[in-house]
Amino acid sequence: MHAYRSHTCAQLNAANVGQDIRLSGWVHRVRDHGGVLFIDLRDHYGITQIIADSDSPAFADLDKVRAEWVIRIDGTVKARDAALVNPKLPTGQIEVYARGMEVLGAAEELPMPVFGEVDYPEETRLTYRFLDLRRDKLHANMMLRSNVVRSIRNRMWDQGFNEFQTPIITASSPEGARDFLVPSRLHPGKFYALPQAPQQFKQLIMVSGFDKYFQIAPCFRDEDPRADRSPTDFYQLDIEMSFVKQEDVFAAVQPVVQGIFEEFGKGKKIDTNWPLIAYNDALKWYGSDKPDLRNPIIMQDVSEHFRGSGFAIFAKLLESEGNEIRAIPAPTGGSRKFCDRMNAFAQQQGLPGMGYIFWREEGYGEGIVFDAIQNPQEKGEAKEAWHERVARKLGKWSSNSVAAGPLAKNIGPERTEAIRQQLGLGVGDAAFFLGGKPETFQAVAGRARNEIGNELGLTEKDTFRFAWIVDFPMFEKTDDGKIDFSHNPFSMPQGGMEALQGDPLNVYAYQYDLACNGYELISGGIRNHKPEIMYKAFELAGYPNDEVNKRFGGMVKAFKYGAPPHGGCAAGIDRIVMLLADEANIREVIMFPMNQRAEDLLMNAPSEPTNEQLRDLHLRVIPKE
Known part of the structure; x- marks a missing residue:
């Protein structure tokens, strides 16, 4: 045996x-x-x-x-x-x-139990992660992750993609976050960087003549932690294809992602219709570029109904260019109690509040005089309710939709009715309003939309809904008034070189994201493979040609020797597994995660280097003042 x-x-x-x-x-x-x-x-x-x-x-x-x-x-x-x-x-x-x-x-006395799913402090769980991983739920999450990665690999191979590995020690590349730098012992004073993504290498693979690449790639970014983001490293399904347009990437990716969710989604409904939503429309309708489409609420611009109205705050705002008023419809939310609660929610988010209108039914009994003293009422029934019940029974009840709330009183019945009709609302419904420059309130509006959908039971459960967000702006204006890339600097501008001759803020990129249930799962783009267009794009963002050659010399050099049109994307493995496991925190699907302060409590990282290590690297640590 x-x-x-x-x-x-x-x-x-x-x-x-x-x-x-x-x-x-x-x-x-x-x-x-x-x-x-x-x-x-x-x-x-x-x-x-x-x-x-x-x-x-x-x-x-x-x-x-x-x-x-x-x-x-x-x-x-x-x-x-x-x-x-x-x-x-x-x-x-x-x-x-x-x-x-x-x-x-043998085992010593346990610092935390393994049997059962006791809710223990995160610091304890991460310090004794090897015990935490023995618990049923976490063990199942790790097996789910392993099986998802296996299935992804099989699906990519089945679609004709080939897996290649790219370097871990490389040069710095702008991917929207801080690099982790690695000092060079052989080249004192110089540093490598851990890759934020294999972006340049996967493009070079296309220039090298390989047609379809993928990799389950480790990526390293020095970022502030969030519930859906690791502060140090993560894994992504990295994809690149030659001779493709945007639609070809979508067609290759959807069967893989959809198949994964069908295989591991525990019977939840998978919406197979993935709409294309322009970035600007996503912000306007949902207040987010990663909208949760399980929530049917679509916000609308209602500025014209408040222009010159009796509600002075909104009317005054609309006198300034760039301001607008947006409405968040709230079907079935037509009560003062709910409206006050949502107004308090907006104040918790840092806004003065949200204006609101709700529509209620006004009824009366025709030709009947009711007296609460002379006519018996059922025990505990209010006079108004008894009045309505008797009138309905006699067929003498009439009703009208009446708008209530401070906004309704200020703008009058005609404007209020126009708003109701535009939003498609009726008796028992409500609408909330925010105004100003969209960039100052649309994020809060998006959170309010989510809150309203959840509170009123409008948001679907046990469903995955996907959407491609497209037409991202190529550039944005920074706080100091300069022009910079708004997303991936290597995306092809729509319209090519001609588009770069005008206002940079009007240029859109072949950049796209895949959103699912309020999370960004995939980001990608069709790449800028022409050196002259790349030089011009970086010039608009404040990078002279010699800086481009210095920072991206390998890729620019390669593009001068025959580069195919190419594009691709990257899907977050951790985030996909988090959704499939129905977890709210990404640390629940990572084997050995960092804590909120980017510390590994089990391995005691980061740690202080020894004097010998510092001497080898020609480094000196300056004490913090």
Whole structure:
């Protein structure tokens, strides 16, 4: 028999009854039933129940074991009594009567439990991540991640892509975040950079004559942490293709991503219609360039209804160019209580508040005089409700839609009705309003849209909805008034060189993102493969030609020797798994994540270098003042 096991802890069933077997694993749980010990033995594959009574030669030794000890069990497979069968376990029909036991690895008192899903502080969980990973939920998340990566690889190979590896130690490249720099021992004073993405290398692979590339690539960015972003490193499905337009990339990517969500989405609905939404429209309609389309609310510009109106705040705003008023429809949200709650939400987000209008029903009984004293009412029924109930019963009830709220009083019934008709609202509905320059309020408007959709039960559950966000602006104006790239600097401007002759802020790029349920899953673009267009684009962003040659000399040089049109994208592996696992925090799907301060509490990183290391690298640490 094997030194450690003849079976795993998930293999034994009724067909094995009577067999002598050997198992090894962790003590998941110990139950002492007065002279009879029950031990749940766990390994990577599952759990098997071990039983030992006072007649067992292993009883005395098993009585000493504690949770998370690693032990080996020799025993005989027995059938459980029918009343004790556990249908939730693959091994639930049997138990193993222990005849021998060996301790392979004892465990000290645990700093956190493994059995059960107890909510422990994150600092403790990350310090003892090896214990945290033994818990059922986290273990399942890591297996999900492994299976997703395997499936991605198979799907990419099936579509004719080839996997190539690109360097980890390389030169700095502008990808929108800070680099992690690596000092060079052989070249004192010079530094390598860990790649923020394999962007330049995958483009060079296309210039080198390979047609379809992919890689499950590690990427390194010194970023501030968020719930859906690691502060140091992450993995992405990196893709590049030659001789393609934007639509070709979409056609290649959708079967892969859609297939992954169908395979691992636990039966959730997958919307196979992926609309194309222009970047500016996404901000206007949803307040975000990664909209959650499970929420049906679409915001609208209602500026004309407030221009010159009696609501002085909005009317005054609209006198300045670039300002507008946007409405967030709220179907079924037509109560003052809900409107006040959403107004408070806006104030929590840093705005003065949101104006609102809600529509209620005004009713009356024709030709009937009701007196609450003379006419009996059901116990606890308000006079108005009784009035309406009787009038409806007699067929003498009429109703009108009446607008309520401070905005309605200020702008009057005609403008209010025009707003209601534009937004397609009716009795029992509401609308919220924000005004100013869109860039100052649309992010809050987007969060309010999400809040309204969730609060009113409008947002779908158990569904994945995707959308391609296209037509990103090529450039943006920075706070100091300069022109800079708004996204990937290597994207081809729509219109080529001719588009770069006018106002840079009017130039759009062949840049696209894939959004799903409020998260950005993919970012990509059709690349700028012509040196003269690249030089001009960087010139508009303040980079002279010699700076471009210095920073991107390898790629510019390659483009001068025959570069094909090419494009691609990158999909965030961690974020995809986070959605599939239905987790709110990306750390729950990463094997060894950093904490909120970008620290590895298990390995004690970052750490101080030794004096010898600093001397080898010709570095000196300046103490923080």
